[in-house]
Amino acid sequence: MMEELKNSINELLTRLDAGERLGFYECDRFVDQIPAFTEKHSVEETRKFLEFIGSPDRKMHIIHVAGTNGKGSVCNYLSEILRQAGFSVGMFTSPHLVKVTERFCINGKPIEDSIFCEIFGDLLRIIKEYNYDDDFPSYFEFLFFMAMLLYEKYPVDYLVLETGLGGRLDATNSIHQPVLDVITEIGMDHMQYLGNTISRIAGEKAGIIRSNTPLVFCNRRDESTEVIEKRAEELSAKVYKVEPDYVKDIKTAPDDAGNICIDFSYESQYDKYCGLRLQTVAKFQTENAAIAIMCARALRDIGVNIADEDISYGLKRARWGGRMELILPGFYVDGAHNVDGMEAFLECAGEVPCEKKRTLLFGAVADKQYHLMIRQILESGIFDEVCVSVLETGRSVSESQLRAAFESEMRNANIERDIRFSYYTSVRDALMDIITERGAGDVVFAAGSLYLVGQVRETLGILPGH
Numbered sequence: 001m002m003e004e005l006k007n008s009i010n011e012l013l014t015r016l017d018a019g020e021r022l023g024f025y026e027c028d029r030f031v032d033q034i035p036a037f038t039e040k041h042s043v044e045e046t047r048k049f050l051e052f053i054g055s056p057d058r059k060m061h062i063i064h065v066a067g068t069n070g071k072g073s074v075c076n077y078l079s080e081i082l083r084q085a086g087f088s089v090g091m092f093t094s095p096h097l098v099k100v101t102e103r104f105c106i107n108g109k110p111i112e113d114s115i116f117c118e119i120f121g122d123l124l125r126i127i128k129e130y131n132y133d134d135d136f137p138s139y140f141e142f143l144f145f146m147a148m149l150l151y152e153k154y155p156v157d158y159l160v161l162e163t164g165l166g167g168r169l170d171a172t173n174s175i176h177q178p179v180l181d182v183i184t185e186i187g188m189d190h191m192q193y194l195g196n197t198i199s200r201i202a203g204e205k206a207g208i209i210r211s212n213t214p215l216v217f218c219n220r221r222d223e224s225t226e227v228i229e230k231r232a233e234e235l236s237a238k239v240y241k242v243e244p245d246y247v248k249d250i251k252t253a254p255d256d257a258g259n260i261c262i263d264f265s266y267e268s269q270y271d272k273y274c275g276l277r278l279q280t281v282a283k284f285q286t287e288n289a290a291i292a293i294m295c296a297r298a299l300r301d302i303g304v305n306i307a308d309e310d311i312s313y314g315l316k317r318a319r320w321g322g323r324m325e326l327i328l329p330g331f332y333v334d335g336a337h338n339v340d341g342m343e344a345f346l347e348c349a350g351e352v353p354c355e356k357k358r359t360l361l362f363g364a365v366a367d368k369q370y371h372l373m374i375r376q377i378l379e380s381g382i383f384d385e386v387c388v389s390v391l392e393t394g395r396s397v398s399e400s401q402l403r404a405a406f407e408s409e410m411r412n413a414n415i416e417r418d419i420r421f422s423y424y425t426s427v428r429d430a431l432m433d434i435i436t437e438r439g440a441g442d443v444v445f446a447a448g449s450l451y452l453v454g455q456v457r458e459t460l461g462i463l464p465g466h
Contacts, residue, residue: 024113056152067184077292081314097454168207187340282324355441
C-alpha cells in the first residue's frame with residue numbers, strides 16, 4: 001500500500017482514538033482517493049475479509065441483484081414492496097448521483113452523514129487490524145465492506161444488494177447465501193471486462209446464481225436466457241422467468257397533482273394485477289416493475305408474507321432518481337449510458353409533449369459506446385438542439401473527441417432536420433446557457449451518463465429523493 005495512504009489512515013485513527021469525530025467531507029475525500037492506490041481483489045480474498053469481520057452476511061436476508069440495465073430500479077421497486085409489507089429494508093446500490101451516502105439506504109432514505117463517518121471509522125480500525133499492507137480494498141470493495149458493517153450494526157429484515165460490475169467476480173458475490181437471486185435485462189456494456197457477446201456477458205451475470213436459491217430473471221434475449229437457464233439447472237435453482245408480454249395495457253395518465261404517470265396491468269402464470277401505477281413517464285420501467293413483482297412471488301413461495309396490496313402500493317409510491325425523472329418543470333434527466341438504455345430513453349423522450357423546442361444535454365464516459373449512442377440520438381430526429389459537455393470525471397470523453405464523434409456521425413447519418421450543436425467544457429456552463437436561452441414551451445433532457453445526471457443535480461442544487 002502506498003505510504004501516503006498509510007499515513008492518512010494512521011492520522012485518522014489517531015484522531016479517532018483520541019475521541020475526535022471525523023467530518024463527513026474528509027471521510028468522503030479519503031474514499032475518493034482510494035482508486036489511485038488500489039486494484040480489485042478476487043472474490044476469495046473478499047470472502048476472507050468478510051470472515052475476518054465475523055461474516056456479517058451470514059446473519060442477513062440478502063436479495064442479490066445483477067444485470068446490465070434496470071438493476072437500481074428493480075432494487076428500488078422491490079424495496080418499496082417489502083416496506084409496504086411491513087419489513088425494514090436496507091438497499092446498497094451504485095453509483096451515487098450526488099452524494100456517496102445515497103448508496104446506503106435504510107427504509108428508503110440514504111444514511112445520515114454521521115452514520116457514514118461512524119461506519120467508515122469502524123472499517124478503518126478493522127483494516128488496520130487485518131494488516132492490509134499493499135493490498136488495501138478497492139473503492140467498491142471498501143464501500144461494500146462498509147455496507148456489511150452498516151447493516152450488521154443497524155439490522156434490517158431484508159438487504160437488497162446490487163452488484164457493482166458483472167456478477168461472477170463482483171465483490172458482492174462473496175456473500176454466503178442470498179435468499180433470492182435476480183438478473184435484470186442483459187445488454188452490451190462493460191465489454192472490456194465482461195466479454196463482447198451477450199452470451200459471455202450473461203455468463204458473468206449468471207455467476208451470482210447459487211445452489212437451491214430461487215432465481216428471477218428477465219427473458220429479453222434468447223442468447224442470455226439460454227446461458228442463465230443452463231446455469232440455474234446445474235445449481236438446482238428454481239427459475240421464475242419474466243416474459244415481456246406479462247406487461248399489458250400500458251398508458252400514460254395524470255395523477256391527482258397533474259403529474260404524468262404510467263398505468264399498466266401484469267399477468268403471469270402466477271399472478272394477475274390490474275390498475276398498477278408507476279410515478280414516472282418512462283414506459284420501460286414497467287419491465288423493471290414486472291421483475292420486482294416476480295421477485296415478490298418468489299419470496300411468497302418461500303414463506304414471505306407479501307399481500308397483493310403491498311405490491312400495488314409499493315410500486316405506486318416508489319421513486320428512483322435519474323431515470324426519466326422530472327427534476328424541474330419541463331426538465332428530464334435520465335441515466336442512459338449504453339445502447340439499450342439510450343434506445344429506451346429516446347422512445348420516452350419522443351413521447352413527452354413539447355410545444356416548441358426539444359434540447360438534449362449530452363455527456364459520456366470514454367469506456368462506453370458513445371459513438372453508437374450519438375448515432376442513435378441523431379437518427380431519432382427528436383431534438384432541435386444538442387448541447388454536448390465534458391463531464392467532471394477523469395473518465396469523461398474530451399471535448400475534441402465529442403466534437404469529432406458528432407461531426408462524423410452527422411456525415412454518416414441520414415438526418416432530415418437541422419440541429420443546432422453547442423460544445424462545453426463543463427456541465428455548469430452548458431446548464432447556464434440552456435436555462436438562459438430556454439423559452440416557454442421548450443423541454444430539456446439530459447442523458448448519456450449517470451455522472452451527467454449527478455452533475456446536473458448538483459449544479460441545480462437538487463439532491464436525489466429516493
